[in-house]
Amino acid sequence: MALQVGDKIPNFTAKDSNGNDFDSASIIGKKPVVFYFYPKDNTPGCTAQACSFRDQYEDFKDFGAEVIGISSDSVQSHEKFAKRYKLPFLLLSDNDKKLRKLFGVKTNLFGLLPGRVTYVADNSGIIQLIFDSLSATSHIPRALNTIKKMVS
Template structure:
């Protein structure tokens, strides 16, 4: 599992518009909130994506980009984004390579059945590409606000 102080593994993934998001391309320019979620259109995933979208301007004012990653394909992301009015970028990891790279593709037990799935997780990555905070088994409600507080603190720490 990745922890605070680790270098964020580099990756490139397509978003809902099939445009590539490359983590290395924002290095030195933006902090990144990278969150992993199981799939589009589930109640928790919808709440989390809507919450981050509702506060996207706040994150942007603090030099931060928010991106969500799930194994859903680009078309599913585009439909989800449009149906829910989401503004954050949703990245498609259909091969689960980035989920594995970040250690969030794990065996889970649901109703007594073991299967592989995404562990809902969030990483706050600073402008230098260092993971400053890593959260696993995230509860969607209120998570965006808690993450925003840490991003604000990250900016004030850099100002010192």
């Protein structure tokens, strides 16, 4: 069952781009958070999306929000991707696709491409926005506008 607007983000654990264990309980319910699922490290659309989140990261931080990227790439792939593009936020490895299943992220293009979906949750961990679009860079302004509305 896919998560819907109004649902609470469930607790989960995953490895981050530094090889550390990430526990969602460390952030969910404590501050606004943007989880964005993307298909693959180092592809043109995903790189543009990650760099757009990077370029606006301070704006998210100014509103007290955190940004976290999630794909099925390995920890090592995430580490290289984050270093290469100087990404200031965590990337989580979902190589067993448990997080995609947990959130209900569908595949696109006849099931060939992992979905590109952004979730924005408020201070209580309640989803305020689910944005599903193959348009990589359109996620960032939508997420930021939702964060702005939540905190103002």
